[in-house]
Structure formats: C-alpha cells, structure tokens
Amino acid sequence: MSLTILDNIVWHSLAGPHIGFTSGTNAARRYVAGFSPIIGFADSTTPDFAALETCCESATHFYCGGWSGVAPPGWQIVDDAAGHQMLWDAPAPEMEAGFTAIRLGPQRVPQMLALAAAAELPLFGPRSIELGEYIGVYEESELVAMAGERMTAGSYREVSAVCTHPAFRGRGYARHLVAELVRRQLHRGETPFLHVMRDNATAISVYRRMGFRHHQELALRVVQRMPRA
Numbered sequence: 001m002s003l004t005i006l007d008n009i010v011w012h013s014l015a016g017p018h019i020g021f022t023s024g025t026n027a028a029r030r031y032v033a034g035f036s037p038i039i040g041f042a043d044s045t046t047p048d049f050a051a052l053e054t055c056c057e058s059a060t061h062f063y064c065g066g067w068s069g070v071a072p073p074g075w076q077i078v079d080d081a082a083g084h085q086m087l088w089d090a091p092a093p094e095m096e097a098g099f100t101a102i103r104l105g106p107q108r109v110p111q112m113l114a115l116a117a118a119a120e121l122p123l124f125g126p127r128s129i130e131l132g133e134y135i136g137v138y139e140e141s142e143l144v145a146m147a148g149e150r151m152t153a154g155s156y157r158e159v160s161a162v163c164t165h166p167a168f169r170g171r172g173y174a175r176h177l178v179a180e181l182v183r184r185q186l187h188r189g190e191t192p193f194l195h196v197m198r199d200n201a202t203a204i205s206v207y208r209r210m211g212f213r214h215h216q217e218l219a220l221r222v223v224q225r226m227p228r229a
Contacts, residue, residue: 005154010040012153027051034127039064049075058227063123065218079222084204088192090211093179101135101180104146111143119163135180137173145173147181157190175206
C-alpha cells in the first residue's frame, strides 16, 4: 500500500474515484458546487492555478494544501494555517454498549446543514452526503452530532465532517461516531485517515488515544480568485 497516494490524497481522490463530482483539468481539479470547496493539484508543491481559470468563480473561498509561498497571479490568500493528517494504526475499536448511530440519508440533509452551521463546520455542503456514509446522534428529534466520509483513493478512506452541536459537547458523541466509522471502514478493507487543525489539541489527543497516529503536517490555505479587471 503506497503512502504516496496519501501524501496527495486530495488529487488522487478528485482525479480518481470522485472525478464525477469535480471539474478541472489533468493538472488541477475542484469539487463542483454543492460539495466541499476543495482544490487539488497533480503536483501539490507547484500548483497550477492557471488550470483552474475556467472552473473557479471569484466569489468562493477554496481550500487547498501542500504548498507554500506567495499567491499566484490572479489569486489571493485569505487564510494560512496548518493541520495534521492522521492515519489509523490500531486494531478495530470495540463496540460500545448503549450507543446507537443513526444512518443519515438525503432526507436528513437540512438537519445536517443546520448542525454544520451551529458547529461552525465550513467544509460541508448539501451534496457532501453523496461522497460516503454519514451517521449521527439524535437527542429527542434534533441531530446533535455527526461524522461521515469524504475523500478516498486506493485503500484510504477519510473520516470527515466530525462535529457536535455546542450545547451537547462533552458527552463523547464524536468519538463514538468516529469509532463506528473506523470499524466499518476496516471491515471493508479500507485504511481510515483524517485531517485535524494543528491548533485543535483536544481533538488530536482524542484521535491519538483512539488509535490514529500522525502521518504528516500539511499547509492548509484558503484562497480566492480575484475578479477579472
């Protein structure tokens, strides 16, 4: 199993299994509107932004990683941060008694969007559910926590959109949901991985205790195409 795929998983996902959900060229691609506004490059260290000229509107903030330096011509850097890419490196988590994860289908998308907004989760769109399996936790009739799957290539499968409503944090819901997704992915012969911001020490600590290990640190940038003059 080649870690080269994981080192540029965004491109291998956008140009591979998810190519039907993207637009672009053989040098750069993006998820189309409705999904996460993520950009991937065939060469992430020397990104070809010119290849995105016809498929990236100027009003959208796009997320990309793996490169540094000044903004390319016609683009501006809106935010510059860093994150950890973590790879599962443990046996399957044990089932936890008394915990039930609800499968989230298309009819639950409005609730999922409301939860993402409350949890300030920027990279979740109305079509994100098409990229993989999503599960959640309900309190009464309210969706209060969820987790799902996004990028995939080779045997790697990303755990994504992990969030809990602020009023329901501290109950272990997110950890339970991630563990359930990891069990399902391992059962399918997949290798779970995830991304977490470098300054989110609490989440990093939880993921490490669960069985994820640090694979690499990534530059994470928010960029925007400047309007044409």
